[in-house]
Amino acid sequence: MNLALIAxxxxxxxxxxxxxxxxxxxxxxxxxxxxxDISNTIKAGATAYLNRQFKTVAIVGAVLTAFISLAxxxxxxxxxxxxxxxxALSAYIGVIIAIHANVKTADAAKHGFKExxxxxxxxxxxxxxxxxxxxxxxxxxxYFLLGDPILLVGLGFGASLIGLFARVGGGIYTKAADMGAxxxxxxxxxxxxxxxxxxxxxxxxVGDNVGDIAGTGTDVFQSYVCTLVATMILGITVYGNEGxxxxxxxxxxxxxxxxxxxxxxxxxNGDARQAMDKSMYVAAILVGAASAFAAWIIFxxxxxxxxxxxxxxxxxxxxxxxxxxxSPNKSPVKAxxxxxxxxxxxxxxxxxxxxFESITFPIVVFSAAVMIAYYFEGLYGIALVxxxxxxxxxxxxxxxxxxxxxxNAHGMIEMTNxxxxxxxxxxxxxxVGNITKAVCKVYAIGTSALAQIALFxxxxxxxxxxxIDVMKPSVITxxxxxxxxSFVFCSLIIKAVGNAAYSMIREVRKQFSENFGLANGEVKxxxxxxxxxxxKAALRGMLLPALLSVAIPLMIxxxxxxxxxxxxxxxxLVTMLPLAIVMSIGGAAWDNAKKFIEAGNLGGKGTPAHxxxxxGDTVGDSLKDAAGPSLDVFINLIGIIALLYAASLATYSLxx
Numbered sequence: 198m199n200l201a202l203i204a205x206x207x208x209x210x211x212x213x214x215x216x217x218x219x220x221x222x223x224x225x226x227x228x229x230x231x232x233x234d235i236s237n238t239i240k241a242g243a244t245a246y247l248n249r250q251f252k253t254v255a256i257v258g259a260v261l262t263a264f265i266s267l268a269x270x271x272x273x274x275x276x277x278x279x280x281x282x283x284x285a286l287s288a289y290i291g292v293i294i295a296i297h298a299n300v301k302t303a304d305a306a307k308h309g310f311k312e313x314x315x316x317x318x319x320x321x322x323x324x325x326x327x328x329x330x331x332x333x334x335x336x337x338x339x340y341f342l343l344g345d346p347i348l349l350v351g352l353g354f355g356a357s358l359i360g361l362f363a364r365v366g367g368g369i370y371t372k373a374a375d376m377g378a379x380x381x382x383x384x385x386x387x388x389x390x391x392x393x394x395x396x397x398x399x400x401x402x403v404g405d406n407v408g409d410i411a412g413t414g415t416d417v418f419q420s421y422v423c424t425l426v427a428t429m430i431l432g433i434t435v436y437g438n439e440g441x442x443x444x445x446x447x448x449x450x451x452x453x454x455x456x457x458x459x460x461x462x463x464x465x466n467g468d469a470r471q472a473m474d475k476s477m478y479v480a481a482i483l484v485g486a487a488s489a490f491a492a493w494i495i496f497x498x499x500x501x502x503x504x505x506x507x508x509x510x511x512x513x514x515x516x517x518x519x520x521x522x523x524s525p526n527k528s529p530v531k532a533x534x535x536x537x538x539x540x541x542x543x544x545x546x547x548x549x550x551x552x553f554e555s556i557t558f559p560i561v562v563f564s565a566a567v568m569i570a571y572y573f574e575g576l577y578g579i580a581l582v583x584x585x586x587x588x589x590x591x592x593x594x595x596x597x598x599x600x601x602x603x604x605n606a607h608g609m610i611e612m613t614n615x616x617x618x619x620x621x622x623x624x625x626x627x628x629v630g631n632i633t634k635a636v637c638k639v640y641a642i643g644t645s646a647l648a649q650i651a652l653f654x655x656x657x658x659x660x661x662x663x664x665i666d667v668m669k670p671s672v673i674t675x676x677x678x679x680x681x682x683s684f685v686f687c688s689l690i691i692k693a694v695g696n697a698a699y700s701m702i703r704e705v706r707k708q709f710s711e712n713f714g715l716a717n718g719e720v721k722x723x724x725x726x727x728x729x730x731x732x733k734a735a736l737r738g739m740l741l742p743a744l745l746s747v748a749i750p751l752m753i754x755x756x757x758x759x760x761x762x763x764x765x766x767x768x769x770l771v772t773m774l775p776l777a778i779v780m781s782i783g784g785a786a787w788d789n790a791k792k793f794i795e796a797g798n799l800g801g802k803g804t805p806a807h808x809x810x811x812x813g814d815t816v817g818d819s820l821k822d823a824a825g826p827s828l829d830v831f832i833n834l835i836g837i838i839a840l841l842y843a844a845s846l847a848t849y850s851l852x853x
Contacts, residue, residue: 211330280355371404508585552783679768693738784821
């Protein structure tokens with residue numbers, strides 16, 4: 198059997214299994230009429246936002262398709278359109294599953310912890326498998342049709358462009374709503390989390406879906422596609438057809454491993470985190486065994502397996518390290534919570550200190566993985582680390598999607614007259630969801646960084662560069678501009694979140710001042726107005742970062758040449774990776790420090806420590822859910838544009 202066929206078979210199997218999981222979830226009861234009303238409002242807000250977002254993207258995409266067709270050829274333009282379509286489709290599928298699963302999970306909570314966990318986790322599995330299935334099916338099918346992996350670069354460009362819009366727009370949307378709900382509702386009015394009287398609460402719930410489901414999904418989807426395409430290009434130059442088949446076989450095996458791993462999400466002791474860890478370990482062991490088998494069958498040696506398994510081990514270590522810094526049961530989060538007793542300033546300082554500290558071990562693991570892989574297989578080995586890292590993507594997306602699903606379910610239970618037992622069940626599930634979301638954000642950062650190294654390796658091969666002379670002024674300029682771009686990009690997004698949050702807070706205050714019965718529940722808030730504010734702010738805020746992401750790399754290449762473009766990639770990578778980790782882990786730690794206090798520790802809700810923790814959390818919100826994750830897509834967009842440049846324009850530069 199041709200092992201390359203495993204890829205389309207696995208992709209199709211993943212989609213079928215995802216449909217089965219989604220169908221089983223849809224057959225479950227919806228809960229009370231109040232829950233259904235809230236769910237319908239969330240559904241309307243999320244789908245309206247996605248429709249408006251992708252209409253905007255479609256216009257940009259049509260212009261880019263015409264440009265790519267002229268500059269790089271019709272086939273590259275075709276794959277660009279397919280990549281964009283599949284990325285948008287994966288976002289829609291994820292959000293549709295999630296907005297149906299949240300009300301099902303809320304209803305399942307009245308039957309017990311086990312039932313609610315299974316509903317949320319099985320829905321997350323459907324999202325994870327549909328995303329990876331579409332990615333692998335798209336890449337493998339187009340390769341079989343076109344026959345040349347270099348033509349698939351457009352696929353990565355299309356996926357990355359949609360990923361950038363979804364990540365940036367979703368991050369701005371959700372954090373504007375979250376900050377408005379927290380500062381105007383919780384701090385100023387003293388409302389509890391997810392109080393129905395808070396005008397921004399539904400926009401916050403919608404944001405969980407467009408940010409953490411659509412945003413994270415398209416982010417990882419583009420890393421998945423870009424890494425696979427880059428590894429196929431490298432593989433065929435190093436080993437011929439065998440080097441191309443191996444990554445397809447590994448990712449196909451990874452999908453089957455994730456399917457089996459999902460069957461182990463069961464618990465008898467009420468420990469949801471342990472159940473998810475078990476699923477991850479089972480999937481990692483299975484894909485490791487399958488990688489060894491594929492390496493021996495294809496190459497008759499195991500050095501490629503050693504590079505691949507290094508990536509699998511690295512992803513498990515990344516998960517463990519992230520949990521250490523973001524779990525409310527660990528010392529870093531408790532230290533931030535204790536610092537809240539003396540005010541917001543000490544809370545923020547402690548959070549910054551620990552977030553800077555948190556980059557140490559992930560960077561060491563990342564660097565060690567790259568060195569080990571290079572020792573075994575050179576540049577191809579580095580790309581295989583990324584393949585190993587991405588092999589159980591479906592498992593991590595399932596864990597990531599679980600978080601916003603239970604978060605929405607938690608909001609529904611808070612906003613309806615639910616029993617104390619339902620509150621206990623959903624609180625336990627939600628506490629785990631905060632950790633899984635943090636783990637998966639750092640996972641997405643790792644996948645993007647490794648994908649960028651794979652893209653850089655493919656770029657070096659495509660441009661026939663033996664070395665890059667870092668003493669050349671043009672290369673130094675490229676490196677400095679690449680490093681600068683990470684900070685400029687974050688600045689634009691944080692500013693957009695701040696402006697949107699300002700408008701949201703003003704609207705919430707306005708509603709309370711004009712509707713005197715709102716605070717005691719006699720008048721229903723105008724949720725639609727807050728949803729509209731977030732939607733418009735997200736659409737405005739995502740255009741300039743997207744334009745810079747496409748224009749600046751092309752300008753550097755065309756003006757300064759191919760070595761300077763290499764410098765741009767390196768400079769961007771060495772700033773993006775630590776910056777994104779700091780923002781994502783730091784923001785999650787601030788969030789869980791707040792939740793640690795809300796659980797009754799250090800005086801609990803309503804105390805000065807709680808107020809300080811809420812303020813710290815709002816600072817971290819825009820970092821962990823908007824600026825930090827957006828860097829993931831930004832860096833891969835630079836890498837894929839560099840590959841496009843290498844394929845057609847690398848001979849052109851104003852400065853030799």
